Amino acid sequence: MTERYHHGDLRDALLAAATDMLAETGPRGLSLREAARRAGVSTGAPYRHFKDKDALLTALATRGFLALDAALRAVDTAAADATPLERLRRLGVAYVEFAIAQPALFRLMFGEFGPATDASEELAQAVRASGAHLPAAVEAVRREGLLGDFETEDVTLLAWSVVHGVASLYLDGHLHAFERDGESSGVGVAERVTRVLVAAVSSAAH
Amino acid sequence: MTERYHHGDLRDALLAAATDMLAETGPRGLSLREAARRAGVSTGAPYRHFKDKDALLTALATRGFLALDAALRAVDTAAADATPLERLRRLGVAYVEFAIAQPALFRLMFGEFGPATDASEELAQAVRASGAHLPAAVEAVRREGLLGDFETEDVTLLAWSVVHGVASLYLDGHLHAFERDGESSGVGVAERVTRVLVAAVSSAAH
């Protein structure tokens, strides 16, 4: 039954194999031919499901943004009883945690692509969905009157930039000097930087 | 004379060709063979100067970090008469400007590599040199007593993360929604976010 001519769910099998290869050897070691081999199929078969290699990478990135969206959504509901400011901060930490948990996927999602949103409508939609959490959380803080004279848009940009910067720099090994104690997960750095940012913005807004 | 058997400076010619290809078609369209062709040399010749393709990429990244170091150094001397806080802010803007001016190079320098610093001692040294400006500038601000209770290390991390995040997100086309007027260079975004950050931190520190 595993030897049937038609695979049945080759598209998913290819994406799974590609996900493994991505985690194992990075984007450089990801080939359609090898993914086909892992799925037990000839090297030309993938082209029945993906126009070209970029289409598979786009699908992978789309899945990544959906996973990020789910992770941020989970944080949002899990921290339902916290203050808006704390919810925003936890969202930022979760963003970094996602990147650290799946470094190669995170790198694929950002960078390595042109204007990522051009590749497919599904990707663009997933990008929008995952990117909506931070602005919403900042809006919630604003409604509490905790932003003072700062513009909502600017604070959103600031928050996003900080967590994305921390994630990127950590993945590239540039933040080892900022880690303390034995903690080398990178999450500690994210905790500290988000606390400092929250302290600065909220106390500056009286 | 251009037809001599020994090129004379093939290593530099290869790096120049690779730099062009990087800017033209991104890292995906960068091949040793094509670089050799552009340098007017056989396809095996590059291996006399670079152990493998990664060695060339490492050399390219090293040059990038040296260029970044030079750019930041230039800002530091050009803004010699400004206040320490303003010097720090301009340093951050220059960081983003560098990334926008050479997007493919910036992407190569960060990401696409493992722990970048492992590849060669020269690279590690260039990374350290380019990374020393921000901490020094934050130190200068601290000496003015403008950091209040914030830890120097945390502020450095915050500043670096913000500008790196802005640069990365802008290159990936995620910040178009944050741009205003006709300005689409991305520098305007960097100006705004750095001003907001400076305002938040300095006013929070009384």
Added chain:
DNA sequence: GCGCCATGTAAGCGGCGCATACTTTCGTGT
């Protein structure tokens, strides 16, 4: 002036992305 060795060339291996032409199977309409 001569020989060494760095520098370049030629040719070839296996892997890759992708296109084309062919084969097998599934599902559907009568």
Added chain:
DNA sequence: ACACGAAAGTATGCGCCGCTTACATGGCGC
């Protein structure tokens, strides 16, 4: 029930790639 067309997988081949090995060239120190 069954033919048949479309969907899904195979076989083969092209050109490019990274990299290796064996060989050719010529600049430089002795």
